[in-house]
Ligand SMILES: Nc1ccn([C@H]2C[C@H](O)[C@@H](COP(=O)(O)O)O2)c(=O)n1
């Protein structure tokens with residue numbers, strides 16, 4: 001049985017809190033030996049880290065909004081790619097290729113010959129193809145679902161700098177993807193959304 005909604009929100013709040021704590025711990029600040037100046041510095045860095053986290057959440061919210069364009073009745077995925085200056089250089093969502101008719105290539109077909117997975121272009125692939133810049137080198141990827149193995153290959157080849165994502169899956173394509181990303185040293189990080197600021201009603 002799934003927990004009631006407010007319980008989920010509390011879990012989300014707690015996870016978020018620990019995520020921020022975890023980020024702060026990495027700073028390795030020795031608070032016992034803090035002088036006033038160090039304390040000011042510490043607070044400034046805490047504020048900076050909080051600001052960074054909020055930026056990631058903002059772009060992931062945009063990825064979520066983008067995902068709503070997908071016609072996949074089971075899983076809508078959205079991807080936003082930003083450059084070094086935090087400018088959006090591309091967006092994408094999962095859909096059939098241009099000219100491939102949804103009424104012919106249906107989303108709900110179970111038959112292996114007609115299954116959507118044979119035809120759908122993933123959100124990340126569409127974002128890579130749609131880019132409005134010469135290269136994605138050092139760009140940051142925001143995606144609502146962890147990239148599969150095929151998308152991970154393309155992201156590695158595109159030389160993007162980091163992947164931020166919302167949801168994860170413990171399935172073969174995703175495990176293979178992690179193996180590849182780790183090996184290629186392309187970092188990825190799951191971001192938890194703040195309570196009440198993720199669900200978008202349209
Ligand atoms: N990172 C990903 C992973 C999956 N997708 C797409 C491919 C399908 O349209 C959908 C997954 O369908 P399901 O297996 O949940 O029925 O999500 C993507 O675009 N990017």
Ligand SMILES: [Zn+2]
Nearest residue numbers: 122147148151
């Ligand atoms: Zn994929």
